[in-house]
Amino acid sequence: MRFEPLSLNELSFVLSSLPLRVDGRxxxxxxxxxxxHVGRYTxxxxxxGTQVAAQCRSAVRAPLPDRPTExxxxxxYTASPVVLERHGAVDGALAGRLREDGVLLESVLRQAPCxxxxxxxxxxxxxxxxxxxxxxxxxxxxxxxxxxxxAAAAALQRYARPVAEVQRGSDATTPPIRVYRxxxxxxxxxxxxxxxxxxxxxxxxxxxxxxxxxLFAMDPLYVEECASHSRLVIAYDVRGERLLAVRKGVGAxxxxxxxxxxxACLERAxxxxxxxxxxxxxxxxxxxxxxxxxxxxxxxxxxxxxxxQRTDTLPTRPPPAPASIASPPAGVDPPHPRSPSSSSSSVxxxxxxxxxxxxxxxxxxxxxxx
Amino acid sequence: MPATSVVATxxxxxxxxxxxxxxxxxxxxxxxxxxxxxxVITERLGGELYRVDMGAAAGALLPALAFAGATKRNRPHLxxxxxxxxxxxxxxxxxxxxxxxxxCTAPGSNKSWVTGECPFGPLCGGTLFxxxxxxxRRLRQRPCAVLEELGRQVAFxxxxxxxxxxxxxxDAAPVTILVRNAxxxxxxxxxRQTARLVRALLKATAPLLPTRTIQxxx
Numbered sequence: 001m002r003f004e005p006l007s008l009n010e011l012s013f014v015l016s017s018l019p020l021r022v023d024g025r026x027x028x029x030x031x032x033x034x035x036x037h038v039g040r041y042t043x044x045x046x047x048x049g050t051q052v053a054a055q056c057r058s059a060v061r062a063p064l065p066d067r068p069t070e071x072x073x074x075x076x077y078t079a080s081p082v083v084l085e086r087h088g089a090v091d092g093a094l095a096g097r098l099r100e101d102g103v104l105l106e107s108v109l110r111q112a113p114c115x116x117x118x119x120x121x122x123x124x125x126x127x128x129x130x131x132x133x134x135x136x137x138x139x140x141x142x143x144x145x146x147x148x149x150x151a152a153a154a155a156l157q158r159y160a161r162p163v164a165e166v167q168r169g170s171d172a173t174t175p176p177i178r179v180y181r182x183x184x185x186x187x188x189x190x191x192x193x194x195x196x197x198x199x200x201x202x203x204x205x206x207x208x209x210x211x212x213x214x215l216f217a218m219d220p221l222y223v224e225e226c227a228s229h230s231r232l233v234i235a236y237d238v239r240g241e242r243l244l245a246v247r248k249g250v251g252a253x254x255x256x257x258x259x260x261x262x263x264a265c266l267e268r269a270x271x272x273x274x275x276x277x278x279x280x281x282x283x284x285x286x287x288x289x290x291x292x293x294x295x296x297x298x299x300x301x302x303x304x305x306x307x308x309q310r311t312d313t314l315p316t317r318p319p320p321a322p323a324s325i326a327s328p329p330a331g332v333d334p335p336h337p338r339s340p341s342s343s344s345s346s347v348x349x350x351x352x353x354x355x356x357x358x359x360x361x362x363x364x365x366x367x368x369x370x
Numbered sequence: 371m372p373a374t375s376v377v378a379t380x381x382x383x384x385x386x387x388x389x390x391x392x393x394x395x396x397x398x399x400x401x402x403x404x405x406x407x408x409x410v411i412t413e414r415l416g417g418e419l420y421r422v423d424m425g426a427a428a429g430a431l432l433p434a435l436a437f438a439g440a441t442k443r444n445r446p447h448l449x450x451x452x453x454x455x456x457x458x459x460x461x462x463x464x465x466x467x468x469x470x471x472x473x474c475t476a477p478g479s480n481k482s483w484v485t486g487e488c489p490f491g492p493l494c495g496g497t498l499f500x501x502x503x504x505x506x507r508r509l510r511q512r513p514c515a516v517l518e519e520l521g522r523q524v525a526f527x528x529x530x531x532x533x534x535x536x537x538x539x540x541d542a543a544p545v546t547i548l549v550r551n552a553x554x555x556x557x558x559x560x561x562r563q564t565a566r567l568v569r570a571l572l573k574a575t576a577p578l579l580p581t582r583t584i585q586x587x588x
Binding site: 004005006007008009010011013016017020021022023024 | 410412423425449450451452453493494495496497498499500537543544546547548550551575578
């Protein structure tokens with residue numbers, strides 16, 4: 001695909017029609033977000049013309065020497081060749097911006113913290129899980145980072161890692177590990193502690209009229225991003241309702257944003273992100289019996305002996321249950337009212353016993369998407 | 371052996387008149403001689419030529435003097451990013467490998483590009499957006515439901531290129547935005563739904579529109 005250039009008419013129309021927006025949205029309005037499962041471990045997020053796919057994979061390896069009890073979380077953020085060719089020629093800085101965005105996404109997911117890294121430890125100092133989220137930008141019409149963050153968070157919430165067990169009776173200093181396939185032992189979901197969301201706003205201001213207010217357009221289109229003077233990135237944890245990070249563009253222009261305007265923009269942005277947060281919550285329902293009716297596209301089965309996480313069937317054999325299964329420890333939230341089905345009840349029991357300190361509450365589940 | 375069944379080999383809307391066909395929506399425009407396109411200037415080559423992009427597989431050239439009534443002293447000075455409404459005069463074929471060429475002259479009319487009465491020429495102001503091939507065909511047909519509905523209520527200027535690009539301009543930005551969104555939303559609607567869409571959009575944007583455009587409402 002060749003690149004298609006942006007005309008001056010479009011760019012100046014965006015600027016001259018402010019505070020109206022080209023597609024008729026209010027300044028704070030976000031486009032509708034659609035989240036879909038593809039196969040078992042991939043999530044496809046679509047928002048207007050921007051499409052991002054996110055997939056989780058896990059590997060077992062040695063931990064970092066200064067963090068022996070922590071697993072690892074990595075994010076690989078790339079764009080498909082179609083997007084690079086279509087926008088790379090016009091917007092030569094696209095590859096650089098993708099790299100920056102990938103670093104930001106990874107640090108937001110790590111430090112939210114989205115996944116409890118200590119729960120990924122198998123043998124302290126010797127074996128830990130490394131979860132890699134592969135985020136791919138498939139189509140780009142503005143706000144790639146926001147949609148990518150939703151896709152990555154949804155993929156992490158949906159992912160279940162394979163069970164690994166230490167093989168006893170070996171004399172080696174590093175005991176060997178056996179990773180069980182999903183058919184042998186059911187994979188375990190990750191302990192997610194936070195649901196981070198990254199919101200992007202295009203910043204418009206007038207150099208010649210310093211008294212004119214700075215305008216923030218949330219979830220910008222590609223034309224709006226190209227016409228804007230700066231970009232404001234807000235990382236927000238929806239579950240804990242915490243503000244994680246705010247990133248403003250550098251330069252003399254960005255310094256003219258007043259603190260009051262920034263604060264108002266943050267509050268409005270977080271308010272407007274609620275539909276996206278609801279869509280994220282809805283996607284964490286189990287694959288069998290989706291009450292919200294999210295479409296699911298099953299992939300053809302690929303049989304590879306060294307890829308334990310590729311499967312479409314939910315394993316039905318529950319693990320050996322410890323004594324605390326009947327009475328969960330005090331102070332823990334009761335299990336969520338999921339859609340009842342025989343296989344998911346065993347998964348519920350499994351999750352309550354294996355991770356008794358899950359912080360997910362049922363309050364966040366009560367929201368329904370539009 | 372006579373054919374006993376008709377099988378569709380492409381995805382799209384099935385039409386029976388004027389002949390059996392399936393309206394697909396591929397994203398690539400293939401230029402033909404005589405097409406009227408909305409093109410964006412990408413480069414100025416010397417003083418004689420502009421390189422333009424019309425959304426086809428290859429770019430095309432637009433001679434600097436190929437404007438209605440243009441002379442060396444009196445011709446538009448265009449830059450990269452400007453938009454023109456032109457017609458295709460030359461297209462590369464297997465027999466003849468050449469650059470595609472456009473022209474903004476209108477043979478058979480003596481209107482000049484300066485006055486803006488010639489339909490071809492530079493398009494100033496307004497905004498540009500891309501539409502699918504099926505919507506382009508519908509917009510260029512007479513009658514067109516969405517354009518007629520809009521034209522009854524608001525005043526605007528529009529240029530529809532066969533290459534799937536549409537340019538819209540009007541006196542007020544809310545009107546341009548209204549027209550753009552009405553056209554994009556009417557892609558899969560019939561006449562009645564289009565009328566309802568335009569009415570609903572007008573009602574929603576009524577406080578923003580300049581009052582004089584509503585006086586002529588029937």
